[in-house]
Amino acid sequence: MNGRPLAPRVLGRRVPLPLVAWLTLVWVTLWGDISPANVLGGIAAGTVVSWLLPLPALDPGIRARPVALARFLLYFGWDLLISTARVVFYVFRPGPPPAQLIRVQLRTSSEPMTVLIMTALSNVPGSIVVDAYLAERCLMLHVLGIPGDATEKVRGDVTALESRVVAAFGTRADQEELRTP
Template sequence: MSGRGAPRLLGRPVPLSQVAWLTVVWLLLWGDLSVGNVLGGLLAGLIVVWLLPLPVVDTGLRIHPVAALIFLIRFARDLVVSSFRVAFWALRLDRPPPVQIVEVRLRSSSEVMTVLLTVALSALPGSLVLEVHLGERELVLHVLGLTGDVQALTQQDVTRLESRIVAAFGTHADQEELR
């Protein structure tokens, strides 16, 4: 929170969201929900955010609600498909699943988008990010259970996922970079 629009206390902005989070932490530490603990948490939170203001940090993350909903729906579908693919290979006892190490190119140069993509890929069963080469815009993936042209299939899947992530969470500059 940048402090714009936040209430002020003795000339300094007091971000209420930070006070609320600190109050929740206070209550969790005390382990007892009482009026005294809530008031004590609010007071402690106010003192901390007023005495130790955090610098304004732009994470480079913007949430576009419609695109984020589309990303979540498609990511859930990808989770189900990937889970079935891994389960299919796990239940086939006659031969081991095909496994390959694949390098894929990224279109975005944003570190934030690369981190989100890396997390999303690693969350999908059957894929794991082994290396990230930011300067070259490359990921090295361990891919399980794909047959055919694994390089091309993986590149297409990663490009689609990257596009959905940038559409859902990227800045306008990130989105322009992909066009």
Template structure:
């Protein structure tokens, strides 16, 4: 079975399935190593790729990641806006005299997926002014260092993380991940 849950459509050589994508990738690597695209190099790359994939099969792993094009566009668009806004916020606090408001906030994630927790952690750490200090995936808990949040830092940060989590799950989550957030 493949990662999609259905039977694999990869062609079979005696006793084993041969994924065409892996053979194609190995052929491209072969051509890059030779540095010249000729019929002989392409055929040699295909044969080498077939041999490697057939002799050294990789286990089929499900990463728990699904790409949803509409959710991905929404996530990337909003993430770009968040990057710009966060950059201006950090610049504002950096140029302003005095000590900027810095808080350490614990936020509980709604998703129990480790893959979603990693993606959320990476997205949060990529935004200027926020940093994930600790991630306790088993307890669904992130400890964040946030800059420039005034007022009730916990409530503001929890709301921001919940919105980001919803967009990450909509872009990359499985059906079970998406249902978990409802």
């Protein structure tokens, strides 16, 4: 087993049991009948497929930290509530709402973290990521409903969001990158 109980070796190659279980489920579902023969056939097919076509080990660069995740979700939920109220206010108010394009500098160079930040920003009503300059670590945001020059407020909000996302999902290298000036 060599320290990997969910991926025993079969004839010199690792066979990941969760993948075999998934392929067995797909096999039985495709046959449309839960019978002992179909389950055994699915196990055999899943074992052969995962042995013949091994998947490379992938690290998506995302870790889940429960306390930091809970903190992120609380702030994100509060931001959703406030932003929704702001957008609803401007929908029912006569005249055009205040809107701005703001360029925001990110501190992280991690693509998974950047994608999570962009997703969080785009899911909040009244903000959307218009463009991403990954080489420069910059995002171009369209924000709606913040009167006056909102540049510094939005940049501060994005920096705080970036810190919460990296704390909740980032690797140690990602977290260290935010600590260095």
